[in-house]
Amino acid sequence: DQQVKQNSPSLSVQEGRISILNCDYTNSMFDYFLWYKKYPAEGPTFLISISSIKDKNEDGRFTVFLNKSAKHLSLHIVPSQPGDSAVYFCAASNNNDMRFGAGTRLTVKP
Amino acid sequence: KAGVTQTPRYLIKTRGQQVTLSCSPISGHRSVSWYQQTPGQGLQFLFEYFSETQRNKGNFPGRFSGRQFSNSRSEMNVSTLELGDSALYLCASSLVLQGREQFFGPGTRLTVL
Numbered sequence: 001d002q003q004v005k006q007n008s009p010s011l012s013v014q015e016g017r018i019s020i021l022n023c024d025y026t027n028s029m030f031d032y033f034l035w036y037k038k039y040p041a042e043g044p045t046f047l048i049s050i051s052s053i054k055d056k057n058e059d060g061r062f063t064v065f066l067n068k069s070a071k072h073l074s075l076h077i078v079p080s081q082p083g084d085s086a087v088y089f090c091a092a093s094n095n096n097d098m099r100f101g102a103g104t105r106l107t108v109k110p
Numbered sequence: 111k112a113g114v115t116q117t118p119r120y121l122i123k124t125r126g127q128q129v130t131l132s133c134s135p136i137s138g139h140r141s142v143s144w145y146q147q148t149p150g151q152g153l154q155f156l157f158e159y160f161s162e163t164q165r166n167k168g169n170f171p172g173r174f175s176g177r178q179f180s181n182s183r184s185e186m187n188v189s190t191l192e193l194g195d196s197a198l199y200l201c202a203s204s205l206v207l208q209g210r211e212q213f214f215g216p217g218t219r220l221t222v223l
Binding site: 098 | 114211
């Protein structure tokens with residue numbers, strides 16, 4: 001059962017523009033959400049997280065938005081850079097469980 | 111601090127064989143989780159070990175097993191390999207059980223022929 005879904009397998013944006021990656025979840029018990037970035041031949045690396053008590057968390061060019069009523073979170077990257085090209089996984093967790101989405105491959109074109 | 115290391119990085123096996131993968135967590139981390147990554151499926155949770163005990167288990171058949179040693183290093187074993195077991199196997203370590211922020215190793219790419 002896919003409790004965390006990333007419906008866009010890929011996304012292509014121009015350098016300098018905004019990248020928006022989306023993630024939906026079904027389990028309302030999830031209370032902590034994370035984004036990981038993965039380059040080829042490397043493991044995923046933690047990027048940014050948000051607790052369910054917040055609706056926005058910002059770290060430099062990366063901002064995560066959480067809409068609890070819609071069970072939806074998004075990652076905004078502004079401005080996008082070619083080095084941001086990678087696969088992005090969202091994850092949702094509670095005290096007992098952590099689930100990952102299938103990933104979105106972001107390509108930032110120079 | 112050294113990161114999470116996994117050995118081997120690549121492995122080719124044939125159907126019916128068994129395989130053992132190894133993971134060394136970040137020093138001081140006591141929890142090790144294992145994931146299977148296949149195209150389109152994302153990361154599927156296999157199990158988590160903490161203090162040498164399996165604490166959580168995902169929805170995988172009994173052919174998938176693991177263990178953790180007193181130094182927190184962990185091994186994962188897959189017996190009677192099937193073609194569908196071909197995947198990238200990732201381990202992640204965290205300081206505590208069910209730690210929210212996990213640190214991943216580079217993975218072991220297993221190909222079953």
